[in-house]
Amino acid sequence: MYTCGPTVYDYAHIGNFRAFLFEDLLKRWLKHREFKVLHVMNLTDVDDKTIRGSQKQQIPLKQYTEHYAKAFFEDAKALNIEPADVYPRATEHIPEMVSLIKTLIQKGIAYKGEDNSIYYAINKFPDYGKLSHIRIADLKTGARVKVDEYAKEEAQDFALWKAWASEDGEVFWETELGKGRPGWHIECSAMSMRYLGETFDIHCGGVDNIFPHHENEIAQSEAATGKRFVNYWLHNEHLLVEGKRMAKRYGNYYTLRDLLAKGCDPKAIRYLLLSTHYRQQFNFTFEGLDAAKSAVERLTNLMRRLRDVNGESSGEKLAQLTSQVERCFGEAMDDDLNVNVAFASMFDFVRDVNNLIDANKLTKTEAEQVYSLLTSFDKVLGVVGEVSKEEALSMEAQELISKREEARKAKDWKTADELRQKLKAMGIIVEDTAQGVRWRREKR
Numbered sequence: 119m120y121t122c123g124p125t126v127y128d129y130a131h132i133g134n135f136r137a138f139l140f141e142d143l144l145k146r147w148l149k150h151r152e153f154k155v156l157h158v159m160n161l162t163d164v165d166d167k168t169i170r171g172s173q174k175q176q177i178p179l180k181q182y183t184e185h186y187a188k189a190f191f192e193d194a195k196a197l198n199i200e201p202a203d204v205y206p207r208a209t210e211h212i213p214e215m216v217s218l219i220k221t222l223i224q225k226g227i228a229y230k231g232e233d234n235s236i237y238y239a240i241n242k243f244p245d246y247g248k249l250s251h252i253r254i255a256d257l258k259t260g261a262r263v264k265v266d267e268y269a270k271e272e273a274q275d276f277a278l279w280k281a282w283a284s285e286d287g288e289v290f291w292e293t294e295l296g297k298g299r300p301g302w303h304i305e306c307s308a309m310s311m312r313y314l315g316e317t318f319d320i321h322c323g324g325v326d327n328i329f330p331h332h333e334n335e336i337a338q339s340e341a342a343t344g345k346r347f348v349n350y351w352l353h354n355e356h357l358l359v360e361g362k363r364m365a366k367r368y369g370n371y372y373t374l375r376d377l378l379a380k381g382c383d384p385k386a387i388r389y390l391l392l393s394t395h396y397r398q399q400f401n402f403t404f405e406g407l408d409a410a411k412s413a414v415e416r417l418t419n420l421m422r423r424l425r426d427v428n429g430e431s432s433g434e435k436l437a438q439l440t441s442q443v444e445r446c447f448g449e450a451m452d453d454d455l456n457v458n459v460a461f462a463s464m465f466d467f468v469r470d471v472n473n474l475i476d477a478n479k480l481t482k483t484e485a486e487q488v489y490s491l492l493t494s495f496d497k498v499l500g501v502v503g504e505v506s507k508e509e510a511l512s513m514e515a516q517e518l519i520s521k522r523e524e525a526r527k528a529k530d531w532k533t534a535d536e537l538r539q540k541l542k543a544m545g546i547i548v549e550d551t552a553q554g555v556r557w558r559r560e561k562r
């Protein structure tokens with residue numbers, strides 16, 4: 119599995135993290151289904167944007183990109199993203215890129231332009247456009263584009279190797295192709311095939327990457343090897359913020375750091391970004407973030423609660439609920455990661471188990487079964503983590519809760535209220551619901 123990684127020229131924004139989290143979910147689900155996953159995520163540490171950025175700050179490219187690479191790893195950790203197996207950096211794979219370009223030249227697919235840069239002749243690759251569905255007949259072949267990013271309408275021969283120009287400053291490599299630097303697209307072809315072979319299973323990225331980036335990756339790799347490059351392409355849709363495209367000029371542009379500085383909970387951010395199907399446009403709102411926080415708490419609270427359960431048997435009930443949620447969750451996730459259905463079935467299960475506990479209809483062993491099932495779901499979701507035993511209610515608190523229950527039954531509201539205050543002082547909130555008494559930890 120190859121996922122286009124960050125271009126380390128700025129802090130990653132939440133749109134970037136939507137992609138990285140979807141890929142994390144995909145990987146975790148594949149592992150849950152016992153696939154062996156070898157995950158490669160590149161770091162683009164040389165391209166038009168990184169060079170411009172380092173020049174603006176007047177520091178060497180390497181120093182500039184290292185700062186953002188480090189920040190990316192910190193952010194990914196904060197969001198509990200499982201690390202990739204390999205994080206190749208473009209600047210460390212120049213020989214692989216040069217050799218791939220040489221192959222394309224030998225095959226008559228690549229040629230040198232008047233500016234000494236090497237270009238890919240898109241009319242030499244009949245399949246050009248098969249991913250993004252553009253028709254090569256509509257293109258003005260022979261026209262050339264040197265920049266890394268351009269629109270579909272501007273499809274033309276693109277740069278594989280960019281001959282050094284004064285605006286590149288200190289950034290160049292002396293190679294058999296001349297003095298210059300790689301184009302962005304060849305970086306991913308070279309690095310993915312270096313670690314995953316000429317044909318590999320899964321390639322992911324945002325829909326923005328379909329054209330030109332992934333279209334060009336296919337063209338480069340398949341023309342060079344004569345083999346199919348990737349078996350499955352998965353692209354996630356855009357992220358909107360409060361209904362609008364995220365942009366600095368709209369004031370709705372957020373890096374992960376911006377949100378964490380506002381005090382947003384990274385687990386809630388993770389859950390929120392995962393909870394819309396990846397092929398749907400996703401609208402980030404702060405209201406949604408609050409709801410995500412409650413959802414994570416609902417799950418966490420049940421897992422804590424299960425640690426204290428020691429009731430009567432549910433009879434057949436728990437086995438029924440368990441097999442239903444396992445089937446629903448699994449079938450939904452197998453169906454192109456249908457998180458809408460999977461998460462809904464999980465929260466139905468959470469509600470039903472809470473009801474069983476309220477009715478004192480769950481034994482210690484049954485609680486352990488539920489706990490391990492929820493742990494296996496959370497290995498995929500990554501929002502709860504280990505719920506330690508210390509988080510469970512102390513004996514003292516349990517006693518206070520049952521004394522309060524007795525007082526309530528005896529309609530001794532004064533004592534019941536005093537006990538509630540006592541529990542509150544211990545950081546435990548007691549709530550009387552239609553299903554009986556529930557407790558939760560006070561949010562700190």
Ligand SMILES: [Zn+2]
Nearest residue numbers: 122123306331
């Ligand atoms: Zn890429």
